[in-house]
Structure formats: C-alpha cells, structure tokens
Amino acid sequence: MKIFSLLLLLITPSFIIHAEVKKITVTGNDTMQFDLKSFEVKAGDTVELTFKNVGKIPKIAMGHNLVVLKKGISAVAFGQKAMGAGANATNALPDSVKGDTIASTKLLGPDEIETITFTAPEAGDYEYVCTFPGHFALMRGVMKVN
Numbered sequence: 001m002k003i004f005s006l007l008l009l010l011i012t013p014s015f016i017i018h019a020e021v022k023k024i025t026v027t028g029n030d031t032m033q034f035d036l037k038s039f040e041v042k043a044g045d046t047v048e049l050t051f052k053n054v055g056k057i058p059k060i061a062m063g064h065n066l067v068v069l070k071k072g073i074s075a076v077a078f079g080q081k082a083m084g085a086g087a088n089a090t091n092a093l094p095d096s097v098k099g100d101t102i103a104s105t106k107l108l109g110p111d112e113i114e115t116i117t118f119t120a121p122e123a124g125d126y127e128y129v130c131t132f133p134g135h136f137a138l139m140r141g142v143m144k145v146n
Contacts (some may be wrong), residue, residue, distance in 0.1 A: 022120070026031035026128075028064035028108075032135050033143045034128075038142045041120040047143075050115040051105045060089050061107030064135065067093060067104040068128045069144060071121065075129035079136020092131045095096050102126065 022045045041047055051066040053059075069078055076099055085094040092107045103118040112143045123145050130139035 003137050011054050023048045023050070024063070024068060026066060026141070027052045027054045028066070028130060028139060029053075030057050030062055032062075032130070032132070033137045034074060034139055034141050036141060038144060039136070040144045040146060043120055043123050044078045044118040046101075048115055048117050049103070049105075050113060051108065052113045053108040053110055056110050057084040059107065059112075061091060063092065063107040063109055063132050064130045064139070065092055065105045065107045065132065067126055067131055068114075068126055070100055070102055071124045071126055072102045073127065073128040075136055075140035078127075079129055079131055079140075082131045082134055082136075087131055087133055089133065092133070106131065108132065 010037045020042065022037050024047065024143060026049065028051065053063055053064045069075065078097070082094060082097050085096045087094055093104055098133040102121065103116045105116055108114060126145060128141050128142040129136050
C-alpha cells in the first residue's frame with residue numbers, strides 16, 4: 001500500500017496548483033480614501049478581504065463599502081450606474097447593479113468592520129470602489145490577479 005501511495009504521488013501532475021488563502025485589509029476614511037490603492041492575488045486563491053471604516057463621521061453622511069467589480073468594469077462608470085439605479089445613503093448598492101460585481105461589503109459606519117470571502121477570478125485587473133453616492137470619484141483601487 002505504501003508503494004502504491006508513493007507511485008500515485010509521483011505520477012500526479014505537477015501542474016496542479018493548490019490555492020492559498022490571501023488575507024487583505026483595506027480601510028476607508030472621512031476623506032473618501034482607501035488606504036490600499038492596489039493589491040495582488042493569484043487566480044484561484046481564496047481572498048479574505050477585511051474592510052474597516054476608520055472614519056468618525058456618521059454612516060448616514062459618510063458611510064463606506066467596498067465593491068469588487070468584474071473584469072473590464074470601470075469603477076467610475078459603475079459608480080455612475082449605481083447612482084442612476086438609485087444608490088443612496090442607506091442603500092449604496094442597488095440590486096439591479098450587483099450583476100457587475102464579484103463581492104461586496106455592506107455599508108459600514110465609523111469603526112465598523114466586515115470580512116468578505118471570495119475566489120480570485122482569472123488573471124487581470126479588477127477595480128474596487130465605494131458606492132456611497134459620489135465616493136466613486138475618489139474611493140477606488142485595483143485588485144491585480146496573476
């Protein structure tokens with residue numbers, strides 16, 4: 001049995017890649033900025049993305065979320081689309097635009113934290129954005145998938 005197991009190990013294709021868990025933390029603040037403008041992961045990795053609102057202004061006036069967009073979707077264009085779909089201070093990500101997203105946090109107020117988990121898609125650049133009305137102009141970044 002040991003010989004069989006060893007043989008199986010030797011003939012298993014070496015190109016099988018084991019996905020890793022990649023932990024990323026991003027913060028958002030009262031000046032409508034993400035602290036991390038880009039991060040890198042590998043295709044197939046499990047991404048544990050923790051988002052923290054480190055601001056002090058109440059959520060109704062300065063809430064933040066983090067929305068990872070599908071490949072080829074511009075953060076600015078998506079922010080405009082979300083606003084056109086009725087994004088507001090209590091529902092910053094209308095259901096009608098969620099088809100363009102990979103993952104998203106809920107809208108967070110001061111000192112709130114949320115972790116989302118998703119599988120990194122195929123190689124490419126994927127923008128992320130805050131969809132609180134108007135924040136998309138400044139609050140965006142890029143997830144680079146290798």
